Amino acid sequence: MMAMSVASLAERLARIPKIVLFGAAALVQLALLTLMIIDRAQILRDGAEVTLQTRPVDPRDFLRGDYVVLGYDITQLPAGSLQNEPSGERNPPVYVKLAPNRDGVYEALSVHAGPVAVASPEVLIRGRLAYGASCGPKRDTFCEKLTVRYNLESYFVPEGEGRKLEDVRNQGKLSVVAAVLPSGRAAIKRLLIDGKPVYEEPWF
Amino acid sequence: MMFDRVYRQRLEADLARWESDDVITPAAVAAIRVALPPFAPGINIAVVVAIVGGLLIAAAFLAFVAAHWTEITRLPRLAMLFAGILSAHGLGAWFARAGHPVLADLCAAVGAIVFGAAIALVGQMYHLGGDFAGGMLLWAVGALATATLTGSRGALAVALAAASIWSWMRVLETDVPHFAFVALWLLAGALALAWNSRVAAHLVAVAALPWWMASAFQAPLDFRPSFILANGAALLFGGGIALAASPWPRAARAGSVLSTYGAFSLAGVAILEATLANEVFRTRAAAGLANQPLWTISCGVAGVILAFAAIATTRRAGTAFAAGAIGLVLAAVALWTPPQSGEPWVSYAALLCAMLCLVVSGMLDAARPRIVAGWLGIAGVIAAITWAVKGSLLNRSIFLAAAGGFAVVLALVLNRFVPRSRE
Numbered sequence: 001m002m003a004m005s006v007a008s009l010a011e012r013l014a015r016i017p018k019i020v021l022f023g024a025a026a027l028v029q030l031a032l033l034t035l036m037i038i039d040r041a042q043i044l045r046d047g048a049e050v051t052l053q054t055r056p057v058d059p060r061d062f063l064r065g066d067y068v069v070l071g072y073d074i075t076q077l078p079a080g081s082l083q084n085e086p087s088g089e090r091n092p093p094v095y096v097k098l099a100p101n102r103d104g105v106y107e108a109l110s111v112h113a114g115p116v117a118v119a120s121p122e123v124l125i126r127g128r129l130a131y132g133a134s135c136g137p138k139r140d141t142f143c144e145k146l147t148v149r150y151n152l153e154s155y156f157v158p159e160g161e162g163r164k165l166e167d168v169r170n171q172g173k174l175s176v177v178a179a180v181l182p183s184g185r186a187a188i189k190r191l192l193i194d195g196k197p198v199y200e201e202p203w204f
Numbered sequence: 205m206m207f208d209r210v211y212r213q214r215l216e217a218d219l220a221r222w223e224s225d226d227v228i229t230p231a232a233v234a235a236i237r238v239a240l241p242p243f244a245p246g247i248n249i250a251v252v253v254a255i256v257g258g259l260l261i262a263a264a265f266l267a268f269v270a271a272h273w274t275e276i277t278r279l280p281r282l283a284m285l286f287a288g289i290l291s292a293h294g295l296g297a298w299f300a301r302a303g304h305p306v307l308a309d310l311c312a313a314v315g316a317i318v319f320g321a322a323i324a325l326v327g328q329m330y331h332l333g334g335d336f337a338g339g340m341l342l343w344a345v346g347a348l349a350t351a352t353l354t355g356s357r358g359a360l361a362v363a364l365a366a367a368s369i370w371s372w373m374r375v376l377e378t379d380v381p382h383f384a385f386v387a388l389w390l391l392a393g394a395l396a397l398a399w400n401s402r403v404a405a406h407l408v409a410v411a412a413l414p415w416w417m418a419s420a421f422q423a424p425l426d427f428r429p430s431f432i433l434a435n436g437a438a439l440l441f442g443g444g445i446a447l448a449a450s451p452w453p454r455a456a457r458a459g460s461v462l463s464t465y466g467a468f469s470l471a472g473v474a475i476l477e478a479t480l481a482n483e484v485f486r487t488r489a490a491a492g493l494a495n496q497p498l499w500t501i502s503c504g505v506a507g508v509i510l511a512f513a514a515i516a517t518t519r520r521a522g523t524a525f526a527a528g529a530i531g532l533v534l535a536a537v538a539l540w541t542p543p544q545s546g547e548p549w550v551s552y553a554a555l556l557c558a559m560l561c562l563v564v565s566g567m568l569d570a571a572r573p574r575i576v577a578g579w580l581g582i583a584g585v586i587a588a589i590t591w592a593v594k595g596s597l598l599n600r601s602i603f604l605a606a607a608g609g610f611a612v613v614l615a616l617v618l619n620r621f622v623p624r625s626r627e
Binding site: 009010013018019021022023024025026028029030032033036037040089090091151154155156187188201202204 | 278279282285286289290292293294296297300301308312315316319322323326327328329330331332335342345346349350352353354355359376377378380398399400
């Protein structure tokens with residue numbers, strides 16, 4: 001049965017003109033690339049704006065090629081009620097509840113293993129643990145401190161401009177405005193130096 | 205194709221010799237030549253030079269783009285990437301229509317590679333560098349779609365390579381095996397069957413190996429890599445010989461390829477298991493058999509069941525010896541766990557018998573790769589026993605002498621009772 005269906009599928013494909021098949025292959029690839037771009041554009045268009053304060057990161061990770069590695073105040077967090085709870089995997093997804101302080105910069109309130117309800121102006125952002133899910137005797141529970149990645153850690157800049165941003169970031173003057181969807185997915189929307197926009201991300 | 209050419213050359217030499225020795229008549233020689241199918245179109249020197257030229261032009265284009273990349277704005281960059289993909293596939297369609305399947309295949313593979321580069325560059329342009337493994341999955345899916353639509357073996361190779369990297373990266377994130385890769389691997393296997401292609405079968409069989417290695421070496425510390433690999437090799441070999449016994453010719457051809465990789469994997473595992481007896485390599489204080497993962501044991505059991513199914517279908521002694529080799533390797537890894545004191549004589553003996561079974565199975569089934577795998581396994585296991593640091597050298601020499609004596613006696617008995625083939 002399966003043998004016949006596989007053989008008949010191969011025969012049917014062989015009957016279609018080659019130009020159509022190659023064209024379809026190219027279209028599939030272009031569609032996948034377009035989906036990547038549209039997905040991000042959707043986050044920028046619909047996401048709530050959240051300003052995050054960057055912080056210096058390990059100098060060895062500063063610049064690889066032409067991108068700046070961004071660390072945030074919300075990168076390293078206390079686990080709170082998650083500590084000693086089963087983590088399930090080495091890099092589990094986590095949800096961080098954020099709220100703005102008096103300066104309008106968002107800070108972490110709590111960390112959760114799953115989505116939780118938030119009330120405006122709070123925002124829930126989704127991240128993935130880089131470290132902090134391998135504690136306990138079996139190395140399968142959350143640790144006291146967590147390091148979270150939000151997919152906001154890389155920012156590609158024109159050649160030669162990375163060093164300038166790196167200096168500004170180390171002086172504590174660099175902040176990032178991220179767009180965050182209700183699902184928690186986030187993307188970088190603009191970069192601010194001393195509160196003034198320096199890089200604005202177009203949708204496309 | 206290459207082997208077809210070698211066979212033709214050898215046949216021509218044999219025909220000339222038989223004709224000069226009056227073994228066959230000139231008329232028979234002529235009839236044999238007429239009966240041979242025409243040569244499949246191959247790659248001539250002009251095509252090879254054309255391929256090199258095409259690759260140089262592509263490299264020049266890439267270097268030009270790289271030199272001016274930062275000066276180009278985002279949308280024109282994207283347009284260039286899209287144009288690269290469209291050009292590769294457009295050229296592929298043109299070659300396919302002009303009757304150059306090898307070049308069309310190459311173009312589809314280049315298209316799949318450009319697609320991978322485009323994912324990386326789009327990730328860079330839009331700051332999407334967070335999930336590298338996800339990018340690899342996207343690449344694998346796009347390349348597999350290209351392979352399915354165009355029949356390109358090159359695109360299939362790209363898809364399997366990207367999927368293997370994706371799987372390795374996901375394995376690093378978790379303690380459980382990455383079964384999602386298996387679904388993609390089965391799809392690739394279905395393509396190999398649909399195409400009835402030996403090259404594709406080789407690609408699919410090769411792609412199984414890194415997955416098993418990743419599963420074995422990234423597993424929690426109380427799991428033994430050699431145990432997991434032994435069960436994987438059992439499933440590959442058992443599945444291979446069961447497929448080879450299938451009445452469906454496509455499956456039988458793919459099965460024979462899979463069984464070759466299974467036989468070499470089994471030999472590799474036998475050498476690994478004998479080597480890990482050496483105290484130098486006792487890095488993982490392994491737990492007993494009961495603590496080994498259930499899915500792994502299930503794979504080993506499935507391999508044995510498939511091997512027995514193949515015996516029931518073929519009723520050939522060679523298949524029975526192959527099943528014996530699987531059973532003995534599994535018994536060897538199950539019987540001995542590293543924390544045990546003393547030397548694993550029974551496991552050593554089982555591994556040697558398993559490799560001997562592999563050689564005999566290859567001889568009876570006329571499967572040369574299986575014979576080579578068996579001999580390599582015998583050599584590797586003997587070397588591992590001889591150079592083991594554990595225990596006393598005198599005990600090992602007694603064991604090897606006893607095993608050698610048993611083999612000589614067995615040879616004498618076989619020589620007495622088994623009818624010898626005519627020299």
